[in-house]
Amino acid sequence: MGGMRLAAVLGLVLGGGAGLVGACRERAQAVQSGSELKQVVQQMLPAVERATGLRFKHPPVVQRRTRAQVRDYVMHKFDSDLPTAELTGAQAAYRLFGLLPDTLDLRATLVALYTEQVAGYFDPDSATLYVAADVDSPLVRMTVSHELIHALQAQYLNLDSVLQQKRHNDRRAAAQAILEGQATLAQILVMMPEQQTEGLPSFWETRKVFRTQMAQMREYAHAPLWLRETLIFPYLAGADFVRWFDGRYPGRQPFDAAMPVSTEQILHPDRYSVRHNPMVLAFTGSDGGVRYEDDLGEFEIRLLFEQLLGDTAEAEAPQLASGWHGDRYRVLPAGERQDALVWYTVWSDATTAARFARGLERAWAHRWGAPGLGGGGGGGGGGGHRTPIADRPAHDRRQSRRAAGGRAGGLGRLAGDSAGAGNAMTVQTPTRIPPTR
Numbered sequence: 001m002g003g004m005r006l007a008a009v010l011g012l013v014l015g016g017g018a019g020l021v022g023a024c025r026e027r028a029q030a031v032q033s034g035s036e037l038k039q040v041v042q043q044m045l046p047a048v049e050r051a052t053g054l055r056f057k058h059p060p061v062v063q064r065r066t067r068a069q070v071r072d073y074v075m076h077k078f079d080s081d082l083p084t085a086e087l088t089g090a091q092a093a094y095r096l097f098g099l100l101p102d103t104l105d106l107r108a109t110l111v112a113l114y115t116e117q118v119a120g121y122f123d124p125d126s127a128t129l130y131v132a133a134d135v136d137s138p139l140v141r142m143t144v145s146h147e148l149i150h151a152l153q154a155q156y157l158n159l160d161s162v163l164q165q166k167r168h169n170d171r172r173a174a175a176q177a178i179l180e181g182q183a184t185l186a187q188i189l190v191m192m193p194e195q196q197t198e199g200l201p202s203f204w205e206t207r208k209v210f211r212t213q214m215a216q217m218r219e220y221a222h223a224p225l226w227l228r229e230t231l232i233f234p235y236l237a238g239a240d241f242v243r244w245f246d247g248r249y250p251g252r253q254p255f256d257a258a259m260p261v262s263t264e265q266i267l268h269p270d271r272y273s274v275r276h277n278p279m280v281l282a283f284t285g286s287d288g289g290v291r292y293e294d295d296l297g298e299f300e301i302r303l304l305f306e307q308l309l310g311d312t313a314e315a316e317a318p319q320l321a322s323g324w325h326g327d328r329y330r331v332l333p334a335g336e337r338q339d340a341l342v343w344y345t346v347w348s349d350a351t352t353a354a355r356f357a358r359g360l361e362r363a364w365a366h367r368w369g370a371p372g373l374g375g376g377g378g379g380g381g382g383g384g385h386r387t388p389i390a391d392r393p394a395h396d397r398r399q400s401r402r403a404a405g406g407r408a409g410g411l412g413r414l415a416g417d418s419a420g421a422g423n424a425m426t427v428q429t430p431t432r433i434p435p436t437r
């Protein structure tokens with residue numbers, strides 16, 4: 001969702017990154033003054049160009065910022081990038097999915113999380129990279145090297161247009177993974193020029209180490225799984241993808257037309273290499289009254305299962321989400337203080353569609369109680385009825401469309417871009433959910 005695009009603009013340097021480049025700590029010297037900072041930048045430029053294969057068209061500007069100024073910037077970006085309606089719409093959607101607790105204030109949580117996490121940021125508007133003044137001097141070099149890569153990317157890409165693709169959550173997450181993945185990977189090369197990136201373990205596989213390190217950060221430790229995991233995804237999964245890309249297409253950049261279009265492609269580069277693109281879905285008919293609309297994508301569907309399925313979820317979730325071929329949801333008002341979630345998903349074949357549908361039934365039972373029984377939902381928050389409509393997902397596309405179209409009250413019909421649809425199946429997940437408060 002929107003917070004993700006903010007993260008990229010800020011260019012977080014995750015605390016966990018210290019683990020990967022920990023060896024540099026000893027070499028780092030104190031960087032206190034602004035002129036020392038400028039010197040660090042100057043010395044680093046050739047290494048940044050080597051690591052990325054891109055040349056600076058003009059030199060970057062660098063400045064230090066107090067923690068209070070960093071916080072002001074975060075608030076400002078929120079107000080300009082995420083209008084209240086967008087944020088409350090996303091919040092409603094993720095609450096309905098069960099990915100956010102009913103009581104969580106998304107804006108406050110994101111602001112606190114980013115303020116805590118940000119060591120520096122690159123501001124595309126002023127083309128300036130900022131380093132927080134309270135960042136330890138060993139971290140300064142790491143921060144500068146990371147932000148310099150964003151500064152370089154901004155000279156070749158319009159970062160705002162890439163990261164502010166509204167209502168294309170999955171596509172935006174893929175783009176962000178490219179930007180952060182390249183910054184993470186190149187940052188390591190800048191800090192440790194002798195390092196062969198092929199020799200490093202899978203970044204994604206190191207996320208348990210990250211989690212442990214990040215758990216020391218108060219806001220992060222208390223954030224819901226969905227926020228924690230979507231925060232680190234672009235850095236780790238992105239770095240794996242960019243490393244794969246560099247090996248597969250040496251000398252090329254994963255920008256513009258070469259930009260991956262889904263988290264499925266980030267997670268499974270072989271599907272990127274054959275341009276296995278998701279089916280583009282769109283609701284047809286009136287969107288009057290729609291509170292929010294977007295997609296989840298393969299990665300967030302993984303998180304959905306991970307969040308809702310309990311103990312075995314982490315091992316099971318990747319399989320349940322695999323075979324994803326597109327999705328689209330709407331949050332609709334369903335009466336007095338009620339929201340409804342209508343979600344269409346498309347799968348590569350009947351097997352993956354059925355596997356997902358069975359998994360989702362179990363997941364929904366955790367979230368909302370057993371179908372037809374009502375109550376007993378695990379999502380936290382207030383009481384009230386929690387009886388989802390217990391329709392079984394329709395496994396026939398025509399049937400499910402009819403079901404959607406036949407639902408009075410403008411729930412809308414779904415149209416799919418037929419390109420690449422193949423034997424795709426539509427699993428409709430009709431879920432009318434009573435109020436969450």
Ligand SMILES: [Zn+2]
Pocket residue numbers: 008010011012013146150179180183
């Ligand atoms: Zn970054």
